[in-house]
Amino acid sequence: MTDDHQLRVSKIRNGTVIDHVAAGQALNVLAILGIDGTSGEAVSVGMNVPSDRLGRKDIVKVEGRELSQSEVDVLSLIAPAASINIVRDYDVVEKNRVVRPDAVASIISCPNRNCISNADEPIQSSFTVLSDGVRCDYCETIVREDEVAANLDVN
Ligand code: CTP
Ligand code: ZN
Numbered sequence: 001m002t003d004d005h006q007l008r009v010s011k012i013r014n015g016t017v018i019d020h021v022a023a024g025q026a027l028n029v030l031a032i033l034g035i036d037g038t039s040g041e042a043v044s045v046g047m048n049v050p051s052d053r054l055g056r057k058d059i060v061k062v063e064g065r066e067l068s069q070s071e072v073d074v075l076s077l078i079a080p081a082a083s084i085n086i087v088r089d090y091d092v093v094e095k096n097r098v099v100r101p102d103a104v105a106s107i108i109s110c111p112n113r114n115c116i117s118n119a120d121e122p123i124q125s126s127f128t129v130l131s132d133g134v135r136c137d138y139c140e141t142i143v144r145e146d147e148v149a150a151n152l153d154v155n
Contacts, residue, residue: 009046015063017085017092018075023048025078026058028149032074032107033062041065054081073101074108077134077148103128108143109153115139125153 021029026045030036035043042063051057066086067075075082076098086094105126110117116138117125127134133144143151 009044009049009059009061011090012042012044012061012063012087013090014088015061015065015086016067017087018060018062018067018079019057019083019085020051020054020081021058021060021079022081023054023056023058026060028078029058029060029075031149031152032078033060033065033067033071035062070105070107072098073104074148074152076100077104077129077145100129103137104134107153108134108148108151110136110139110141111143111147111151112136112139112141115141 018029024047026047030043030045035041037043044061046057046059048056049059067084072084075084077100079098080100082098084094084096084098085092103126106124108127109125110127112118115136117123117136123138126137127143128137130142133142134148135142
């Protein structure tokens with residue numbers, strides 16, 4: 001528990017707290033969630049805040065929003081220790097650690113311009129999750145963990 005003196009980012013009423021994000025990844029979390037500040041939702045971000053478990057961590061709080069499974073799946077690739085806390089009426093009603101899936105679809109796009117998933121065809125991207133990145137199921141191009149954020153198919 002964090003006491004009031006240490007609380008750097010105020011509590012939210014309803015929404016999602018993405019906690020224990022690896023330090024330095026908060027902006028990538030926002031990118032994965034498609035948050036650029038234009039849609040009006042209240043978002044708080046803490047970067048490099050002290051953490052017992054991680055030393056330093058980032059934290060992202062999004063008011064009025066719960067995350068889809070595919071968003072959580074992609075978050076797990078860049079923030080494998082993250083916990084997803086669902087808050088309702090100021091209480092944490094659900095807390096889950098992210099789990100790395102075996103596969104991810106749609107949210108990442110293949111960086112290979114010639115890949116069939118980038119052609120003008122109704123084919124959505126599909127990747128197999130590796131220990132340090134993902135591999136396109138169509139053309140086998142590898143997107144390393146630190147390249148995931150740059151290859152998001154959001155907006
Ligand atoms: N939180 C929030 N708004 C609320 C309730 C909780 O922003 N209304 C945040 C807390 O500040 C914390 C996270 O959600 O960063 C998880 O809350 P809680 O489970 O109460 O904290 P801890 O017990 O410290 O969680 P953990 O054991 O996962 O570190
Ligand atoms: Zn591909």
